[in-house]
Amino acid sequence: MTHPTTLYEKIWNAHVIDRRDDGTCLIYIDRHLVHEVTSPQAFEGLRLAGRPVRRPDLTLAVPDHNLPTTARVDAAGHRLPIADKESAQQLAALEANAPSFGIKYFGATAAEQGIVHVVGPEQGFTLPGTTLVCGDSHTAAHGALGALAFGIGTSEVEHVLATQTLLLKQSKSMEIRVDGTLGFGVTPKDVVLAIIGKTGAAGGTGYVLEYRGDTFRNMSIEGRLTVANMAIEGGARSGLFAPDEKTFEYLKGRPMAPQGADWDAAVAYWRTLHTDEGAHFDRTVTLAASDIAPTVTWGTSPEDVVAITGVVPDPESFEDASKRVAAAKSLDYMGLRAGQRMQDIAIQHIFIGSCTNSRIEDLRAAASVVRGRHIAGSIKQALVVPGSGLVKRQAESEGLDRIFIEAGFEWREPGCSACLGMNPDKVPAGEHCASTSNRNFMGRQGPGSRTHLVSPLMAAAAAVEGRLADVRDMMTEEKAGVA
Amino acid sequence: MDAVHHIEGRAYPLGLKNVDTDMIIAAEWLKTISRTGLGKGAFAALRTAPDNVFDDPTYAGSPIVIAGDNFGCGSSREHAAWAMLDMGITAVIAPSFSDIFSGNAFKNGILTVILPQDAIDRLIEVAKTDAIHIDLDSQTVTTPFQDRFTFEIDAFRKHCLTNGLDEIGLTLGQSDKIGVFEQSDGAARPWLVPAHA
Numbered sequence: 129m130t131h132p133t134t135l136y137e138k139i140w141n142a143h144v145i146d147r148r149d150d151g152t153c154l155i156y157i158d159r160h161l162v163h164e165v166t167s168p169q170a171f172e173g174l175r176l177a178g179r180p181v182r183r184p185d186l187t188l189a190v191p192d193h194n195l196p197t198t199a200r201v202d203a204a205g206h207r208l209p210i211a212d213k214e215s216a217q218q219l220a221a222l223e224a225n226a227p228s229f230g231i232k233y234f235g236a237t238a239a240e241q242g243i244v245h246v247v248g249p250e251q252g253f254t255l256p257g258t259t260l261v262c263g264d265s266h267t268a269a270h271g272a273l274g275a276l277a278f279g280i281g282t283s284e285v286e287h288v289l290a291t292q293t294l295l296l297k298q299s300k301s302m303e304i305r306v307d308g309t310l311g312f313g314v315t316p317k318d319v320v321l322a323i324i325g326k327t328g329a330a331g332g333t334g335y336v337l338e339y340r341g342d343t344f345r346n347m348s349i350e351g352r353l354t355v356a357n358m359a360i361e362g363g364a365r366s367g368l369f370a371p372d373e374k375t376f377e378y379l380k381g382r383p384m385a386p387q388g389a390d391w392d393a394a395v396a397y398w399r400t401l402h403t404d405e406g407a408h409f410d411r412t413v414t415l416a417a418s419d420i421a422p423t424v425t426w427g428t429s430p431e432d433v434v435a436i437t438g439v440v441p442d443p444e445s446f447e448d449a450s451k452r453v454a455a456a457k458s459l460d461y462m463g464l465r466a467g468q469r470m471q472d473i474a475i476q477h478i479f480i481g482s483c484t485n486s487r488i489e490d491l492r493a494a495a496s497v498v499r500g501r502h503i504a505g506s507i508k509q510a511l512v513v514p515g516s517g518l519v520k521r522q523a524e525s526e527g528l529d530r531i532f533i534e535a536g537f538e539w540r541e542p543g544c545s546a547c548l549g550m551n552p553d554k555v556p557a558g559e560h561c562a563s564t565s566n567r568n569f570m571g572r573q574g575p576g577s578r579t580h581l582v583s584p585l586m587a588a589a590a591a592v593e594g595r596l597a598d599v600r601d602m603m604t605e606e607k608a609g610v611a
Numbered sequence: 612m613d614a615v616h617h618i619e620g621r622a623y624p625l626g627l628k629n630v631d632t633d634m635i636i637a638a639e640w641l642k643t644i645s646r647t648g649l650g651k652g653a654f655a656a657l658r659t660a661p662d663n664v665f666d667d668p669t670y671a672g673s674p675i676v677i678a679g680d681n682f683g684c685g686s687s688r689e690h691a692a693w694a695m696l697d698m699g700i701t702a703v704i705a706p707s708f709s710d711i712f713s714g715n716a717f718k719n720g721i722l723t724v725i726l727p728q729d730a731i732d733r734l735i736e737v738a739k740t741d742a743i744h745i746d747l748d749s750q751t752v753t754t755p756f757q758d759r760f761t762f763e764i765d766a767f768r769k770h771c772l773t774n775g776l777d778e779i780g781l782t783l784g785q786s787d788k789i790g791v792f793e794q795s796d797g798a799a800r801p802w803l804v805p806a807h808a
């Protein structure tokens with residue numbers, strides 16, 4: 129009898145081309161997503177060496193990080209120029225590189241354009257059981273569909289383009305187990321924040337995660353994408369969900385997904401992709417769904433989480449000496465004091481977007497809170513940035529854009545936006561932002577910006593109240609159902 | 612990548628210790644889209660000195676730099692190697708190098724030669740008037756004046772450099788295996804190629 133294996137081992141074993149004595153393996157890469165920031169030097173390297181892209185058909189390019197989220201064409205349909213010279217240059221490079229290497233490209237004005245990690249699943253480019261890479265650390269998101277997905281650097285981008293492989297060593301495996309029903313107003317974002325609060329921002333280093341338990345089984349694919357997206361914030365390069373009927377239903381009929389007989393063959397294979405009974409995990413972390421409340425961050429690491437009903441912790445309360453120092457520094461940066469109620473923290477900026485929370489369910493959830501309400505007078509800017517052109521179109525067909533605009537939000541074009549301070553969408557120094565993105569590092573949303581990571585429901589609540597607020601106080605039970 | 616057997620020519624007699632990556636290429640150059648063109652920004656911090664070797668026409672276009680201890684310390688930026696390559700530098704001779712820099716140099720086909728300080732002192736003297744010859748095959752540095760210094764180099768790196776193999780080149784050496792995998796996997800999972808709409 130063969131010994132029981134984990135989902136991770138199954139996918140890994142199916143992709144080993146060669147194994148060296150020191151354990152380094154040459155791994156085949158099934159899917160490669162390319163964006164404008166980490167690819168220019170990789171393409172250039174290929175050009176200098178006279179090398180082609182080995183499998184352009186397994187590669188998909190889309191710009192996202194640098195693109196401004198304001199209108200991209202004028203009234204006459206002409207492309208508007210990009211003011212920042214360096215951004216414009218990086219975007220122009222991708223626009224030229226993709227066709228010249230034969231790679232499919234969704235340009236800035238294409239309906240399919242969006243954040244790489246939203247576009248991949250949406251197009252059915254991301255498939256269960258595949259290895260998928262991208263020069264971006266949040267590539268882990270694609271693990272929601274059962275793909276072994278992880279971020280890589282520019283030299284590795286070039287390596288994958290040229291060889292469709294990577295040299296890697298196998299990681300350890302960690303089971304993240306959550307069972308039970310999520311409470312009213314508690315969303316997948318709160319689950320992943322709670323997980324990182326428990327494991328710590330480095331707890332997953334060296335591991336590939338697998339999310340198990342009925343809380344995850346009952347979660348929508350979009351919710352799973354939110355959870356897997358943040359695997360890296362807990363230190364893990366990848367996080368996996370075993371593909372199930374929900375996965376197949378989500379993928380069926382997507383433009384790049386298998387069709388006809390291929391689809392049936394694919395589903396038959398995908399059904400074999402699960403961790404065997406009795407398979408070994410190197411570590412298990414368990415949470416109860418009923419213990420998770422709407423969660424917010426108070427500091428500058430994604431592990432700095434607390435329930436919305438809680439208070440800013442006292443740095444002295446941490447056992448670890450280096451954590452005490454880090455927490456004190458965080459509070460100083462964030463302009464907060466120990467013991468302050470989280471719900472008393474005033475918010476000036478709202479960002480609903482990023483590859484963590486910019487899909488249609490996220491927008492519906494946020495809209496359900498702001499419908500018929502208005503953002504607080506103290507809010508200086510409230511952005512809603514759909515994750516892709518297709519999400520935007522869907523939301524508009526449901527009238528969500530009107531709800532947001534009437535409530536005082538700005539409705540933008542798809543892109544990474546205020547998730548990182550690389551394009552014009554930034555949070556000014558010293559101001560607090562309730563953000564549905566994934567990183568609250570110092571300066572992440574612009575120099576001096578103060579980020580509080582929250583769910584779309586909680587971002588909407590903060591917008592209405594002008595402070596971090598408990599969305600449960602604003603919602604009826606029926607409304608919470610959309611989360 | 613081009614195979615390296617020998618490098619011959621004038622050398623920048625820099626001699627400086629602890630040349631860090633910020634001196635080689637400043638952070639403001641990291642937003643570029645190219646690994647070429649960085650030569651314009653190379654050694655900018657050192658070029659502010661009026662009599663620096665990089666702006667001395669005697670050494671223009673030299674393929675070699677001779678430096679002091681701990682060359683390339685600082686950040687991990689691969690841009691440092693790219694910038695030097697863009698200036699036409701393909702070898703650095705120094706008593707020691709930072710690990711990350713020598714890895715990045717190797718990845719980009721730049722030879723790092725480690726020689727003791729007295730050899731460095733002698734080579735700097737020679738470099739002011741004459742060319743220097745580095746022979747990777749015999750692992751020697753020679754001058755027109757009978758000087759002959761031998762150096763050590765990791766066998767794997769030597770193999771890669773003398774055969775013009777970078778990491779990608781090495782993996783491409785396994786193209787057959789990759790092809791076989793693609794064949795059998797393609798048969799087992801024909802649905803894997805995206806249906807490009």
Ligand code: SF4
Pocket residue numbers: 192193243244245264266482483484543544545547548565566
């Ligand atoms: S939305 Fe943010 S985290 Fe996601 S790919 Fe863009 S910059 Fe990275």
